[in-house]
Amino acid sequence: MKVLIVDDEVIIGRAIQRAFVAAGHEVSLAHTGIEGLEKWQNTKPDVVFLDVIMPGLTGPQVIEEFKKRNNGKTIDTHIFLMSAHSDVNQEDRAKAAGADGFIPKPFENIFDIVKKAESAIRKGDIK
């Protein structure tokens, strides 16, 4: 599957990338919201990981913008928002912003994310 990771913290992006590559997935990286938006359009990923707080466009703004560009058509990409500012309501807020799930930072185990994405894709087949 094709994975897009948008995070201004380079090491996080590269770590996630490595984990997915190791699992045999195709990964593209972006370090800003704008870059992420471009790559989302161009590479048509199955799963997008978006950091919430980024300079320029934030994660939720990227989702909004992407929806705008696709004229409100249903998006078949699985979207995950990530943030270190984690609290109980983040999952709901992520859903409201149009994401499929929320991943709090720091990750307990990076490979859990890979599993999460893979299972989402399987569910996505049903979706």
Next chain:
Amino acid sequence: MSLPKNPSSQPKVLFVDDEDSILSSAKRLFRGKGIELITASSPHEALSTLHQHDFDAVVSDFRMASMTGTEFLEKVKIEKPLTSRLLLTGYNDNQIIMDAVNRAAVFKFISKPWIDSELLLAVEAAVQHALRKKTNAKLIHEIGEQNQKLEVLSQNLESEVVSRTQSIEDSRSQAEIKERSVKELVAFVKNLSQVSTAAELYETINQEIWRYHGVLTLYFLFLHGAEKGKIYWTQSRTLHEKTVSPRASHFKDLNIRFNHQDDRQWWVESLKKEPIQLAAIPVRGRESNQNGPLALIFLDHNLKPEMLNQLMDRMTERLQVMTIVLDKILLAEQLIMATEQWQATFSAFSDPIAVVDNQENVIRANRTFYKDKKRQCYEMFDDREEICGGCPMPQATLTMEPATGIVQQSEKKIFRVNSYPVKAATRNFEQVVRVVNHYTDVTQERELYLKLVQSEKLAAVGLLAGNIAHELNNPLSGLRSMAQVLKSESPENSTMYQDLDEIEKASIRCQDIIRNVLSFSETSEDGKVASVDVNSVVEGTLPLLKSSLRYQSLELNLASDLPQAFAQPSSLQQVIFNLLNNACQAMPNGGVIVITTWKKKNEVGITIEDNGPGIPEDILKTIFEPFFTTKSEGQGTGLGLSISKGIIEKFKGRLVAESAVGKGTKFNIVLKKA
């Protein structure tokens, strides 16, 4: 010698003989001889004739029927001593002659029968003798009279001189008396001019009357209105005074009174003694609008009326000047009273207050303003050599408006100073002549404020720490994840794998710290009170203390079967952290801290105990007060224990401290079992 020419002044001679023939011949003999001869035929007839005429001589026969010539002439001598006496006798008897000379002082004896010429000569000689005697007697009498007159005259003159001298002396002494009395009056006035209190006036009046020994005691009653007065007197040379009520209406009377019944009655009531004689002299004030007198002079005396009158004259003479002085005293007393009131008002303020002039001289200050009396306000207030920094006085003087400033005393006390300018018009423009400075001790207020600022800063630091923690979390996640990924790609026994594992562990430790900092910086309001595992909160706190616990060792006695307690984890952690941190700071050179968790009925507790120096009993009472601290600046805010107590009480629990100096301190956090 010639006989007087005037017939009326002819010499008269009485001739006495019981023989008529002899009388006739005698008459014949003396006719035309310038002598008037009157005859008598018996001594008795002669004696009665003797008183009818002024005879110059008497001629008597010795032998007569009723009495002898000697006996007769003796009577003549007694009756008319100046008349010359002649005796006719036929007897040449020495005894008769001697007897006649001794008894009747006969001038001449004429023998009988006489020879006419002899008789004439003898009678003329006797007349002459009598005339001489009479003239002598007359002269002597005249001289006597003259002498007497002279004597009277001289006596008159003398008394005149005496009386003149007396009157001169009298008038001189009167002038002297007058001069002396004027001098005394002048002296009295002069003395009075020095008087400014009622007591001094008393002394001055007392000096005036000391010479009147009948005055036993002088009393001076000074009336302060109708209801109140003060009476002065001396007893055993000491001045006494007493406040009295001059209620009697007769005190309105302005006449001098002696032994007035009302006076005496009031006297006995007020002074509890009986006067002998009581004289009352009312003195009125000159300009006082009082109806009656302003003062009364009382004399307890036993003077005689004369002396009393004299004394009254003397006093009356002095009343007018006393009047002026009384007004002066009244004003002075009113001034003193007003001053005292003002001073009392001034001292009633517990805040320091000072009235200061343009040159920073203190005009007046209350007792809290200064320790020692000095000139300048800054000397008195803070023992300085120049005006206190921050004093608003110059500004108030310049702007003529009240000004406020903050002044710090050397003893670290801080005062807010309000300067109120007092304005006065001088030479057509207004000027600030003095300033009233009111000082409020704001030391505590100020300290509280600073601590509040400090705690706000702390809160800001907390917020900042939270933000920093979040910022750190992000790269830390990357670091940890990268380590995990790289580990998965390395053979498990390789050095690379082990190194990456260390990186991951370090990252995890960092994340733990961050998590704890985050939970600590959360405000307690964020979290709800819920069931909490006390042991895990204690354990979660310990990593935060690693920097504090350098020299101190920590022992944990956590109860294994501890029930859950009502609390909010992050707040409870904050309290535990505070207590542990305090324990560490109390033992900078090392010691043992024991943390015990326990249960007791429906309570769950955490005991934090150290073996540090302990807290003295008096300080132990105040440790939970806000801003109480024994730490030096920068080490603590003094809010820790107070906030801790507040937090635990919010959980319906309690925070209790026990301490023994030299042994250590024990804090018990007691929570309700969930």
